[in-house]
Amino acid sequence: MNAAFLIIVAIVAVGAWCPWFTSEEAAGIVKAKIEAREQVRRICTLTAEETTISKTVFGYTEQVSYTCAFEHLEQLSGGRNTVFIPFWGIVLNMPEPLIK
Numbered sequence: 001m002n003a004a005f006l007i008i009v010a011i012v013a014v015g016a017w018c019p020w021f022t023s024e025e026a027a028g029i030v031k032a033k034i035e036a037r038e039q040v041r042r043i044c045t046l047t048a049e050e051t052t053i054s055k056t057v058f059g060y061t062e063q064v065s066y067t068c069a070f071e072h073l074e075q076l077s078g079g080r081n082t083v084f085i086p087f088w089g090i091v092l093n094m095p096e097p098l099i100k
Helices: 001-017 023-040
Strands: 043-057 059-070 077-086
Touching: 023 043, 023 059, 043 077
Parallel strands: none
Antiparallel strands: 043 059, 059 077
């Protein structure tokens, strides 16, 4: 039982460190997600701030800003989210600007 526990702890530790997952890969995943979103929603612009990418447990975090312009209302809305990119390649907490 002790050997199985140590193996599980080792696997979790290596997963948390994730040395095979680089900041360039994480930034590329965020960029691809932003480009896919812009093809669907042209009212809001998402921008990844690549200087804010930092290593965390199980992946990376990065700041993503958004600006929404409403031509007919002449209003501008915006904000910023910190997204999490785990080593399995998805983006969590991506901004979803709401149009009110």
